[in-house]
Amino acid sequence: MLSHLSLYEQAIFVLAALLLYTCFSLLAHTRLLDLIRAFAWQGVLLAATCALVAWVLEQPHLYISAILTLSLKGFLIPFALHRLVIKLKLQHTVEKVSSPTTVLLSGVGLVIFSYYVALPIEQLSTEITRNVIAISLAMVLLGMLLLISRSQAVSQVVGFMAVENGLFFAAVVSTYGMPMVVELGVAFDVLVAMVLFGVFFFQIKDNLDSLDVDQMNRLSEVDE
């Protein structure tokens, strides 16, 4: 029963559910600035969950991960993306998603699927956070869904980062986080990826006059 757990442990579940909700809000937002704001919220929630897990499971090294997550995914990356969007003058573009309701419903399907997949794993674990494994798997899959349902390069980057968030969350709830070296490495990789994406955005914009990656399917010589 849930009521046998302490309030802190229950709060982990609440935060996990809210993280799942932010994934859906990422899928639902079609304006880039809203998308980036939702992504920032996801980073902040992820950091809060990580800190709470560190507190409940008494794993002090997770505090460092929480601080890293908060500063990188809560502030730095959203801020950089925000600046890029303003610079590329994309703040008013509304992305066309072919059928938003289908995307959301298939997202629900993915959640059910990941619950089904994670069920045997949960039976092996003895941590109180084992129920959250399904949520973290769903976060990865929902990030992938975001990647394939969007054609704007910026939202694909957000989708990529959301997948990374899901993986990080899975590591935190199932095995007390990755080893510190790996975690630091991944954090800086993400940061470098962010810088590279920034450069790529400008390249794509120069070549195609737009960040719609669907246009890359067409060869420019064949055109017209």
Added chain:
Amino acid sequence: MDWLLALLQTALFVFGAPLLLGWIKRLKALSQNRQPAPVWQPYRDLRRLFHKEVVIAHHASWLFRITPYIVFGAVVLVASVVPLLVTSLPTAAIADVIVLVGFFALGRFFLALAGMDIGTAFGGMGASREMTIASMAEPAMLMAVFTLAMTASTTNLSTAMLTILHEGLVLRPSFIFAALGLMMVAVAETGRIPVDNPATHLELTMVHEAMILEYSGRYLALIEWAAQIKLMVYGVLVLNLFFPWGIATETTTNALLIGSVVILAKLMLLALILVVSETVVAKMRLFRIPQYLSFAFLLCLLGALSHVILEAGYII
């Protein structure tokens, strides 16, 4: 004694509902820097309408005449089922929460038929819009209800409240989603901003008002009164299901007194939240409403999912 109390509670619902609306209107006027009408203004309006002569179109059939009584009767029945001050009254066993949704649907069905009965453009338009909204709001509401039923292992309102009271303060992710979803559905079902604007007539965006445009006199009074009770039922449902603390579990004078004070305070607070949200949010275009309601449905669905994933099957 218990039956007397149940009767009293239903009467409190029926006669207290206009007061709640008066309070909401007063808060709203204050928030818009207008001179507010007294809180008992809805009673005056109802009395005025009851004294007025009834004008009915020549083409109106018997359906048009009996609809106000059916709508009012269904809502009063619902009000008798929902625990307001005290749980475990005999009336609570009459119907569970799914029947409650059904009663609301019954009232709406007849209202939509009556809207089309006269054959004016407004009535038909309002009826079609109302049914469109209902077809999306009802699944969301049922999903919220199922989430609750899974947690409490019952669909009976009174028993569910007792279960939640008994477990004390437990942070349930499913309840957060279900409460938010149910509030959004309640806004849509009671015709408040941003789905419908209850304060305007003869506007192209109206939904509920368009259906009842042909009614006058005591028929209109009954329908308006039913709408007020419906608003209060939804408010009490949200409050007593998700925050049941304070409700009386036994029929002693003391507990009843505390129960009535607490529910009054909770309703006043909920009205404040409603008014603030109506002031902040603008009325939506009709074509945005499906999006709004599918969001509510998604919230309720997430509530059910997070119950299954995070809460159910948790064995220490």
